[in-house]
Amino acid sequence: MKVLCFGVAKDIVGGSEIILNKEAVITVADLKIYLNKSYPEFLKYKNYMVAVNQAYANDHATISSSDEIAIIPPVSGG
Amino acid sequence: MKVLCFGVAKDIVGGSEIILNKEAVITVADLKIYLNKSYPEFLKYKNYMVAVNQAYANDHATISSSDEIAIIPPVSGG
Amino acid sequence: MADNNKNIDIQILPGALSIDDCYKFVLNEKCGGINLFVGTVRRWNKGEEVTHLFFEAYVEMAIKEMKKIASAAIEQFNLEKISIHHRTGKVGLEEIAVIIATSSKHRKAAIEACEYAIDTLKKDVPIWKKEFLKDGSYWVNSRP
């Protein structure tokens, strides 16, 4: 399962995407638990969001490896 | 006493200024009475203002021929 | 008010107005927000077809009133700079009648100051607009 990274997330994981060792369908909440465990620095930025197929997704949303998944740290455009 | 005219006032008096047959100090209210009598069409535009020395003046303000006096119909800039 | 003068740009111009001129005046490195309001001539007004407008100004007094608006806007909204340009003479469809540009540290002040300035300009500044329709013309706000 590929996850796109932007902003501070890119710095935390050390790249613009990560490949997670998960192929089964999981929820956004599961993804966050996995990320926080794999990259404990995410715990400093707890208010990040996850986008699924280019739209904000809530914790209950399910995701699979066929979705476009992205970590969205607090935005700061404009 | 010279009075500058703008907008619809210019059309009413037929020119960009009028010379009034008054040299003594009068009030703005007096000027309006005089104007309404001399050019009854002003009665259709009762909400015009008078400026004295390039500032809005109220009816009690006194004016003399040494002042710059102007009739200010309802403005419509912008 | 004197201290503000270098931050205030007031012009009444018989030729085309320039958004770029107003923008360049207010741009500065202290500010993160610039707002520009641009008043343009529209073809339809309350169902009547406009061919063009004609603006007349009591120039000296209009400039004084515009400076008052600019000073008040700087004071009330903590602006850095403000530019107000108004056109006179014949102005065609889609041409610019007025530009107000404001700059401030933060966006909200720039936007609100601009709205204050255009609202007050339309109320107080001795400038008159004659609207030319397909069939006749009249001074706006003085239609019999």
Next chain:
Amino acid sequence: MADNNKNIDIQILPGALSIDDCYKFVLNEKCGGINLFVGTVRRWNKGEEVTHLFFEAYVEMAIKEMKKIASAAIEQFNLEKISIHHRTGKVGLEEIAVIIATSSKHRKAAIEACEYAIDTLKKDVPIWKKEFLKDGSYWVNSRP
């Protein structure tokens, strides 16, 4: 939303933004009021000296979110047209990070829609700003 598309201009650009491009897009003869908000890079932020900014965007999603904002603004404020341009990459002092232009029959709608659009953009659009100071850099809103 499809009907609105010809009235919506959304761009994310790696080079300098043009106020004139946004203005020309929204200008039309139905409108008397055009408002432009321009976000520029300022030197001082909370007492720290900024040398430049760097913007990163999740381009495809950012464009979708910007289109949502544009459609909502047209709907809520009865706009004619709206243009939103955002810069990416390195942006120097006094350069433009974002432009929002709105046009409507009357001025109040154009001004309020522009404020709504910039407020919502800053809240929802997946774009990130890294602030470079004299001594270090950090992602804005993600400072540890």
